[in-house]
Amino acid sequence: MIYPDSKIVLEVRGLCASVNGTEILKGLDLTVRRGEVHAIMGPNGSGKSTFSKILAGHSAYEVTGGTVMFEGQNLFDMEPEERARAGVFLAFQYPIEIPGVINSQFLRLTYNTVQTHRDKEELDPLEFDDYVREKMKLLEMSPDFLERSVNEGFSGGEKKRNEILQMAMLDPRLAILDETDSGLDIDALRIVANGVNQLAGKDNAIVMVTHYQRLLNYIVPDYVHVMEAGRIIKTGDKELALELEARGYDWVGAECKAASEAAA
Amino acid sequence: MSTSDTVNAGYLESLLAGRPHVPASPLAWLNTLRSEAVDRVGVLTVPTQRDEEWRFTDISQLNRMSFHPVRTTVDLQAEEAGRFRIEEAASRLVFVDGVYAPHLSIIDTDNGVSVVNLEAGLAANAVALESCLGRYAEFRNEVFSALNTAFLQDAALVVVPQDVSVSAPVHLLFIATQKDVASYPRCLLLAGSGSVVTVIEDYVSLQEDAYFTNAVTEIVLAENARVNHIRVQREGMKAVHIANGAVSLARASNYQSVSVAFGARISRYNLNVRLAEEAECAVDGLALIAGRQLADTHTCIDHAKPHAMSHQLHKCIVGGGAHAVFNGKIMVRQGAQRTDSRQSSRNLLLTNKAHVDTKPQLEIFADDVKCTHGATIGQLDSEEVFYLQSRGLSETVARNMLTYAFGAEIIERIPVPSLKSLLEQTVLDQTTVQP
Ligand SMILES: Nc1ncnc2c1ncn2[C@@H]1O[C@H](COP(=O)(O)OP(=O)(O)OP(=O)(O)O)[C@@H](O)[C@H]1O
Ligand SMILES: [Mg+2]
Numbered sequence: 001m002i003y004p005d006s007k008i009v010l011e012v013r014g015l016c017a018s019v020n021g022t023e024i025l026k027g028l029d030l031t032v033r034r035g036e037v038h039a040i041m042g043p044n045g046s047g048k049s050t051f052s053k054i055l056a057g058h059s060a061y062e063v064t065g066g067t068v069m070f071e072g073q074n075l076f077d078m079e080p081e082e083r084a085r086a087g088v089f090l091a092f093q094y095p096i097e098i099p100g101v102i103n104s105q106f107l108r109l110t111y112n113t114v115q116t117h118r119d120k121e122e123l124d125p126l127e128f129d130d131y132v133r134e135k136m137k138l139l140e141m142s143p144d145f146l147e148r149s150v151n152e153g154f155s156g157g158e159k160k161r162n163e164i165l166q167m168a169m170l171d172p173r174l175a176i177l178d179e180t181d182s183g184l185d186i187d188a189l190r191i192v193a194n195g196v197n198q199l200a201g202k203d204n205a206i207v208m209v210t211h212y213q214r215l216l217n218y219i220v221p222d223y224v225h226v227m228e229a230g231r232i233i234k235t236g237d238k239e240l241a242l243e244l245e246a247r248g249y250d251w252v253g254a255e256c257k258a259a260s261e262a263a264a
Numbered sequence: 265m266s267t268s269d270t271v272n273a274g275y276l277e278s279l280l281a282g283r284p285h286v287p288a289s290p291l292a293w294l295n296t297l298r299s300e301a302v303d304r305v306g307v308l309t310v311p312t313q314r315d316e317e318w319r320f321t322d323i324s325q326l327n328r329m330s331f332h333p334v335r336t337t338v339d340l341q342a343e344e345a346g347r348f349r350i351e352e353a354a355s356r357l358v359f360v361d362g363v364y365a366p367h368l369s370i371i372d373t374d375n376g377v378s379v380v381n382l383e384a385g386l387a388a389n390a391v392a393l394e395s396c397l398g399r400y401a402e403f404r405n406e407v408f409s410a411l412n413t414a415f416l417q418d419a420a421l422v423v424v425p426q427d428v429s430v431s432a433p434v435h436l437l438f439i440a441t442q443k444d445v446a447s448y449p450r451c452l453l454l455a456g457s458g459s460v461v462t463v464i465e466d467y468v469s470l471q472e473d474a475y476f477t478n479a480v481t482e483i484v485l486a487e488n489a490r491v492n493h494i495r496v497q498r499e500g501m502k503a504v505h506i507a508n509g510a511v512s513l514a515r516a517s518n519y520q521s522v523s524v525a526f527g528a529r530i531s532r533y534n535l536n537v538r539l540a541e542e543a544e545c546a547v548d549g550l551a552l553i554a555g556r557q558l559a560d561t562h563t564c565i566d567h568a569k570p571h572a573m574s575h576q577l578h579k580c581i582v583g584g585g586a587h588a589v590f591n592g593k594i595m596v597r598q599g600a601q602r603t604d605s606r607q608s609s610r611n612l613l614l615t616n617k618a619h620v621d622t623k624p625q626l627e628i629f630a631d632d633v634k635c636t637h638g639a640t641i642g643q644l645d646s647e648e649v650f651y652l653q654s655r656g657l658s659e660t661v662a663r664n665m666l667t668y669a670f671g672a673e674i675i676e677r678i679p680v681p682s683l684k685s686l687l688e689q690t691v692l693d694q695t696t697v698q699p
Contacts, residue, residue, distance in 0.1 A: 059650070
């Protein structure tokens with residue numbers, strides 16, 4: 001929801017980034033304030049996941065220009081773990097499998113680590129077990145997933161739920177959900193969307209990357225952005241998503257091009 | 265060549281010089297076995313890196329050190345051996361520098377399994393042993409087996425009668441206490457048809473100087489027997505540990521083994537497993553080494569008959585300037601149709617000085633078989649490290665967690681809870697880099 005005079009959580013200015021010498025982000029601007037829900041849509045390969053991973057601190061991407069401020073701090077001064085502790089959370093488009101690392105141990109360690117850095121109480125194994133089971137209930141996840149290796153052998157939808165479980169536990173200030181809806185069946189979509197809506201409040205913000213309107217029926221965005229070739233080329237409200245669903249992306253690009261030619 | 269032969273001869277001779285200490289047995293066959301082994305030692309030489317089977321493993325250090333056979337036995341106090349106690353074990357045989365220590369051993373006579381030193385076993389049933397002892401671990405062409413057999417005197421003997429099933433593991437504990445000695449641990453496990461048993465073969469040390477352990481283990485499974493074999497090599501860091509294992513599986517028997525190598529400056533484990541029809545085995549291993557350690561595992565799984573199954577996962581975690589070697593041969597003989605064999609060698613290098621040589625070797629002479637094998641060597645996966653960091657864990661914690669998990673996959677297969685958690689802790693301690 002848009003609140004008047006709400007504080008800025010994320011301010012991206014002219015962000016340029018490349019991977020292995022190829023420029024992918026080419027001057028991206030985005031401002032996200034507390035309480036807001038943003039949707040980023042755009043064709044495959046336009047740089048949405050690249051942007052998400054740069055925010056989380058992935059080292060494969062080289063930032064070549066621009067600035068990103070998170071809660072008034074230069075994000076690029078922070079290690080990935082410091083960002084997480086400060087409240088940046090990325091639900092990955094393709095959550096990785098980590099054989100041998102038991103989910104429950106991993107979840108407890110991350111939870112306690114983040115709590116400690118926020119000067120909050122850690123939970124002992126028993127307390128944590130109660131806590132995590134409660135959260136899992138909300139996401140209708142079987143406790144069996146606790147005893148398995150992180151994401152190992154999880155179905156696509158199960159991996160996405162495990163991401164949202166982590167989000168729910170870590171209570172982020174800025175949640176970036178990269179195609180969390182892809183691969184979810186209709187029931188799972190509703191359940192996951194409920195999980196996200198529970199997090200959404202006036203103190204935190206959500207950036208969702210998605211290709212489909214159906215997610216936006218459950219999590220209603222305040223802003224919809226269209227990303228193309230590494231830039232946000234159009235911003236609108238939730239109506240824009242409906243229009244994109246009906247008309248595709250080509251017209252946005254054309255309109256943007258016409259506008260820039262007119263300006264020149 | 266001639267110089268190295270002289271060195272070799274000198275080394276073997278010096279080891280054999282202690283042989284007079286092995287008193288003759290009243291059993292003619294046992295004396296014959298030993299003297300055959302002595303003869304073979306006279307003919308064989310200590311392998312060098314020119315031998316294909318020892319290409320990666322330099323044991324020339326053995327030549328430079330002088331080991332002598334155990335002359336005096338050390339009177340260990342019960343507490344000193346007690347720290348290696350495994351709580352689930354009902355019976356425990358303890359050997360100090362290869363010599364049987366009855367006062368440290370605990371034998372549970374109630375559960376139907378016979379766990380004794382060789383001497384008592386021979387007194388009770390020499391006939392049964394004659395057809396097994398020294399018949400599985402080939403010594404005619406293996407100099408270390410030959411040496412061990414030449415010194416054959418004390419040995420851990422585990423006999424599980426037909427259809428006897430015991431859940432409490434048998435603990436065979438070999439404690440090294442003296443420097444510069446060569447000891448010759450020996451085990452023979454006979455699992456009767458339909459029997460079930462778990463045996464822990466455990467090599468530990470109470471001192472940190474150099475010594476030489478030369479072990480031989482023979483395991484014989486009758487039809488439908490099931491054996492869990494856990495082998496823990498946690499020798500002192502200057503030790504040389506060379507071991508030969510031979511496992512024979514009769515029809516429809518099942519051998520599950522986990523072997524871990526943490527200790528020794530140089531260790532070499534040769535394991536030969538031979539499977540009859542419908543037999544199954546899982547042969548898993550973990551070498552966790554650092555510094556200047558070398559751990560070499562050579563296995564040969566021999567599908568001699570049809571319809572047998574073998575699974576093998578061997579892992580190495582190599583830190584410092586250490587060197588791990590894995591050579592895994594899978595042999596599928598002519599007529600061994602419907603063989604199902606899977607082998608995987610996975611290796612984690614923690615530094616750029618760490619080194620692994622891994623060599624799967626498939627020799628398949630049957631056509632209707634399913635054999636897969638694969639080997640990976642690498643560093644930690646940077647995407648996995650990033651995932652953990654993105655959840656708030658520092659890079660060091662993330663790396664420690666992943667390294668530990670890599671090793672824990674093998675340790676988790678140990679079916680003895682207290683040993684499992686002890687070794688998990690060892691892996692945790694050794695894989696934890698302080699931030
Ligand atoms: N590590 C990499 N090496 C080379 N190219 C990369 C790498 N990561 C991303 N790219 C390229 O960058 C471009 C943007 O990729 P990105 O994953 O950000 O797209 P996306 O907008 O998330 O697409 P999708 O909608 O398909 O998820 C693509 O052309 C991709 O191939
Ligand atoms: Mg993407």
